[in-house]
Amino acid sequence: KQEVTQIPAALSVPEGENLVLNCSFTDSAIYNLQWFRQDPGKGLTSLLLIQSSQREQTSGRLNASLDKSSGRSTLYIAASQPGDSATYLCALSTGGGNKLTFGTGTQLKVEL
Amino acid sequence: GAGVSQSPSNKVTEKGKDVELRCDPISGHTALYWYRQSLGQGLEFLIYFQGNSAPDKSGLPSDRFSAERTGGSVSTLTIQRTQQEDSAVYLCASSLGGSNIQYFGAGTRLSVL
Numbered sequence: 001k002q003e004v005t006q007i008p009a010a011l012s013v014p015e016g017e018n019l020v021l022n023c024s025f026t027d028s029a030i031y032n033l034q035w036f037r038q039d040p041g042k043g044l045t046s047l048l049l050i051q052s053s054q055r056e057q058t059s060g061r062l063n064a065s066l067d068k069s070s071g072r073s074t075l076y077i078a079a080s081q082p083g084d085s086a087t088y089l090c091a092l093s094t095g096g097g098n099k100l101t102f103g104t105g106t107q108l109k110v111e112l
Numbered sequence: 113g114a115g116v117s118q119s120p121s122n123k124v125t126e127k128g129k130d131v132e133l134r135c136d137p138i139s140g141h142t143a144l145y146w147y148r149q150s151l152g153q154g155l156e157f158l159i160y161f162q163g164n165s166a167p168d169k170s171g172l173p174s175d176r177f178s179a180e181r182t183g184g185s186v187s188t189l190t191i192q193r194t195q196q197e198d199s200a201v202y203l204c205a206s207s208l209g210g211s212n213i214q215y216f217g218a219g220t221r222l223s224v225l
Contacts, residue, residue, distance in 0.1 A: 034213065034214070036216075041218075042218050042219075043116070043203060043216035043217050043218045043219055044203070044205075044216040045216075046213045046214065046215065046216075049213050089155065091155075095168075098143070098160075098207065098212070098214070099145065099157045099160050099168060099171075100145075100147075100157060100214065101157070102147075102154060102155040102156075103154075104154055105154070105155075
């Protein structure tokens with residue numbers, strides 16, 4: 001069974017800081033990996049999707065990397081802003097149909 | 113265009129009652145997913161539809177849970193004889209196919225008293 005862990009569980013940083021969120025998984029046979037953000041009382045917003053054949057994806061201030069052999073993905077956020085405050089979830093697809101197995105989440109707070 | 117729509121946004125029910133949760137996917141999306149988010153268990157997969165068929169319902173926690181999808185569009189998740197442990201946020205997502213980005217609705221928060 002796929003186990004997905006995110007470290008740290010919570011993180012508080014001052015505005016402007018660069019930061020890295022970590023996601024580790026036990027089964028390297030994945031189809032793709034997605035990073036989501038979740039705001040309180042709202043659904044999930046997809047940030048980046050990395051196919052299993054890719055090493056990284058970038059969107060604006062966000063960069064996600066994937067290392068299947070070590071079972072790790074990182075989400076790098078550059079020049080963090082208060083609007084980045086949310087819970088960040090990584091999710092893996094390991095089979096047909098693309099059902100997702102979610103990580104435990106990192107709750108990020110960016111302070112002024 | 114409209115995103116994934118779920119109704120109701122909040123539902124409070126008494127233990128033992130049946131509830132129906134509705135999901136309207138993005139138009140044209142053939143794949144539809146139900147997930148559950150609870151404090152103790154995180155976010156868990158429940159069931160996946162491709163068109164009107166459910167090739168994977170492995171995440172449904174018990175036979176009190178069922179779901180259907182009609183016309184390749186709207187889906188309903190039914191929970192019979194609700195229990196307090198069913199309290200959670202039920203999230204629906206849709207995608208163009210089985211291997212693309214999933215777009216999530218805002219969820220239905222279910223509280224069983």
